[in-house]
Amino acid sequence: MASPEPVKFLLVDDVEENLRALEALLRRDGLALYKARSGVEALELLLEHDFALALLDVQMPDMDGFELAEMMRGTGRTRRVPIIFVTAAATDEGRRFKGYEAGAVDFIYKPIDPLILKSKAEVFFSIARQHEQLARQKDALAHAAAELSGALDRLQAHTDNSPLAIVEFDPDMRLLGWSKGAERMFGWTAPEMIGHPLADLGWMPDSCIADLVTLFSASMADISHERGHDTVRCRTRDGSMLDCEWYSSVLRRPDGTPVSLSVQILDITDRRRAEETQLLLIGELNHRVKNTLASVQAIATQTLRYTRNPDQFSATFSGRIQALARAHGMLSDRTWQGADLMDLVHDQLRLGTIDPARLHASGPRVQLQPQPALRLALILHELATNALKYGAFSRPTGRVVLDWSVEGEQLQLRWQESGGPPVQAPLKRGFGSTLIDSSMKSDGGTAAVSFRSDGVVWDLAMKLDGPPASGAERGGRVPAAPAPAPERVAQALDGCRLLVVEDEALVALELIAVLEDAGATVCGPARTVEEALDMIEAESFDAALLDGNLHGKPVDALAAALTRRGIRFAFVSGYGRESLPAAFAHAPIIAKPFTPHQLVEIAGSLTRREENVVAFPTAAAAGPR
Incomplete structure (x- = not known):
């Protein structure tokens, strides 16, 4: 703290000796x-300095x-400025009165x-010292008041923008404060809410007001209470209900008596809905998996x-399994909102060995x-496979026409070879026929097969959950796709050394088995990033x-x-592709499940250094790993 300024006295006398005498008597620190x-x-000195006392000689x-x-x-x-007159003359009452009238405080x-x-x-x-101290205190109080005002302004800004x-x-549960955030959240303005008891506001259902009053009264009565957390349903001005979390704290006087209850309210309606949606999705995912x-399991058996x-x-x-995976992938692309029938047909019947x-x-x-889309995918796969092995597609002259129509709530399909x-x-019914028949009946439909002399005809009927999508009739050839898998994998990777990086044990076993059957030497599998990095640095392989x-x-x-x-x-x-490292978009993708x-x-194209490596798409490519 800085040293105080010295107190200043003014000594006025026309005799130098008198001035020196006054100075000698009054001299002191400060x-x-x-x-x-x-x-x-x-007068010149008075215009330049602030004096705490003026000692004036009367006779000058x-x-x-x-x-x-x-x-x-x-x-x-x-x-x-206080004035004390210094005089050697006897002072009568008139001169004394004149001195006091001139502003003297003493003689x-x-x-x-x-x-x-x-x-x-x-x-x-x-x-003078007390005046100076009071001035310093006044300045300090003014500075503190300015800081407090600034802090309150900042707090108000935070409150308004929160x-x-x-x-x-207040202790009687009468509303004392209502922030801008409360106005935005619930719709009522502060003048409409402040001053009213909680029970009269219509802000929340009557069923929870009594519980809140009891809870808050207990909080105010409990001196050790610092902070409360409650979940409350609140009503907005337009009548909708919000799920809210209330964080409350009691403001008290020094003696512990409550002054008010301050509550910060968080709208958790969207969070609650998200949690409910998440539970629903988890349940739905569990069901679908x-x-x-x-x-x-049934297909395998x-x-x-x-x-x-x-x-x-x-x-x-x-x-x-490939047919099922392609259908799953198509549905995943559309967030399981359904599938267009023509897209499903194109996806399932792209047989590369067949002229489109x-x-x-x-x-x-x-x-x-x-x-229904998943079931129809398997049916189309069975129809195409049977036609390729035994029916129209097994002869160069054979052809297939697939057409459909909607009659009321029924989808009618005809597969004609x-x-x-x-x-x-x-003589004996196979699994394909059994699958087609049981799949259609599970949706309340029918399946009928005719073995005509010019080819097999299947008439299928299934119930639709809604009207057909609007739009003109679609038709045409089904586009060609890569050739289907042969019965056995040829020895196409003789002498190749391949690294397999895969953390799923069964998938790794399948990869290794297929590659070794094709003649490759397999390194791995590496199951972690660290293990794979070590193998990449320490060993050599072709791909x-x-x-x-x-x-x-x-x-x-x-x-x-x-x-x-x-x-x-x-x-x-x-x-x-969108979920894989973007910097390596040139690398092909083998989509799971693969053939x-x-x-x-x-793998062969990688080891042969072919410029254009084809990634075989499957419908699972957009789904989870």
Whole structure:
């Protein structure tokens, strides 16, 4: 803290000896004495300094002490300076009255009594010090008030801009405060709410007001209570209900008595809805995963039951799983809102060994719900596979026409083959026919097959959940696709050394088995990013197959390490291109689930350094890994 300014006294006397005597008597620490030998000198000093006391000699030439005092009282700057007259002459009552009238506070007579002079000077010295202290305190209070005002302004700005609603209640649960956030959240203005009891506001259901009053009353009565947290349903001005979290705290006086209850309110309506949606989605995902696994189990069991050897089982089972995966991928692309029938037909019937001119599909736009779409995908796969093995597609002259129509709430489909080998009814019903019949009946539909001399005809009917999508009738050839997988994988990778990076044990086993059957030497599998990096740096190989992520970690570092070493690679993933490392968009994708043919074809193109490597798409490419 800085040292205080010295207190200033003004000594005015035309005799130098008198001035020196006053100076000697009054000298002390913290006191500055200014001397003037005339009224004019005194006025000059008075205009320059602030004095706590003026000691004026009454008898002075040109301007006596009374005249100087009158001039001091006539000037605003010096009007309040205390004056003590110093005189040697006997003072009658008239002169004393004149002195007081001129503004004097006291008289000191010569010869001066040192004790009296010091006592009176001490009074004015102390008053000056107290005045100075009060001035400092006033400045400090003004500074503190300015800081407090600024802090309150900032607090008010934060309160007004906060997404929280901030309200305040008195001990009788009467509303004391209603922030801008509360106005935005609930719709009522502060003048409409402040001053009213909680029970009269219509702000929340009556059922919870009593509970809140009881809870808040207990909080105010409990001196140890600091902060409360409650979930409350609140009503907005337009009548809608919001789920809110209330964070309350009690403001108290020093003696502990409550002043008010301050509440900050957070609107959690969207969060509650998101949580409910999340639970619903988790439940739906669990349901669909279990249904899918049950379907795969059933396909495996029934395929095994109707096949004669392992090779036939592998090809047939793999084809059916691929059909199911493509349908799942299509539905995932559309966020499981359904699938367009023509898109489903194109996706399931793209048979690369068949001339597109031999397969024609037509019909109105029809939007299928997810479950019927999955069942119809498997039916189309069975129809196409049977036509390829035994029916129209097994002869160069054969062709298939697929058309459909909507009659009321029924979708009518006809699959008609012609130009194939002679047709006769089978002695024993196979799994494909059983699957088609049971799948249609599960949706309240029907399936009828006719074994005509010119080809098989299937008439299918299924119930639609809604009207067909608007739009003109669509039709035409089904576009060609890559060739289907052969029964066995040729020895296409003889002498190739491949790195497999995959964290899923069963998938890794499948990758290794297919690659080794094709003649490759497999390194790995590497199951973590760290393990894969070590193998990339320590070993040599011709190409690599890289999982889309490893235990939830991205594989950008692995792709970069392979690129630095000049090793070509393909991603093996259920993710689409948009979810894989963007910097390596040139790398092909082997979509899960894959066929042995797809895997060997792309692995071979990597080792042969082909410029254009084809990524075989499947519908699972956009779904989760």
